[in-house]
Amino acid sequence: MTDETPDIEAVNVAEGFDSFDETWSPRLAAELNGQELKFAKLEDEFVWHHHDDADELFFVVDGELRIELRDRDDVHLDAGEFVVVPRGVEHRPVALPTADVLLFEPAETRNTGNVESERTADVERL
Known part of the structure; x- marks a missing residue:
């Protein structure tokens, strides 16, 4: 392996979620093809927002999540x-009352999309 070749390692999802406690503060787990995979712990309601240039995938690992949508x-x-x-x-994630979620979205997608709020967070690497 050369210095330019990244390590190829398995990621344990449970350990990833166990590595932090903060809610609504995503952690970067992996990058691939211009996309990022993030761990996020959610609690109660988030802010209404949208992403102008990014689709967003929510995969619930543990708990329940409702995605509220303005027009459907x-x-x-x-x-x-x-x-x-x-x-x-426009959408608003609501954890019922908590959820561990994997997010798949284009690199550098801001968690609050078009909205600036107290929940806007920089993504930290696991």
Whole structure:
């Protein structure tokens, strides 16, 4: 292996979630093809927002999550389920009451999209 070749290692999802406690503060787990995989612990309601240029995938690992949508029916997710929120669609994730979620989205997508709030967070690497 050369110095330019990254390590190839398995990631344990449970250990990833166990490595931090903060809610609504995603942790970068991996990068691939211009996308980022993030661990996020969610609690109660987030802010209404949208992403102009990014689809966002929510995969529930543990707990329950409701994705509220302004212009269509809400989507309820149990552990093992996911949904893609298309770019431009205003949404608000609501954990019932908590959820561990994997997020897949383009690199450097801001967690609050078009909104600046107290929940806007920089992504830290695991």
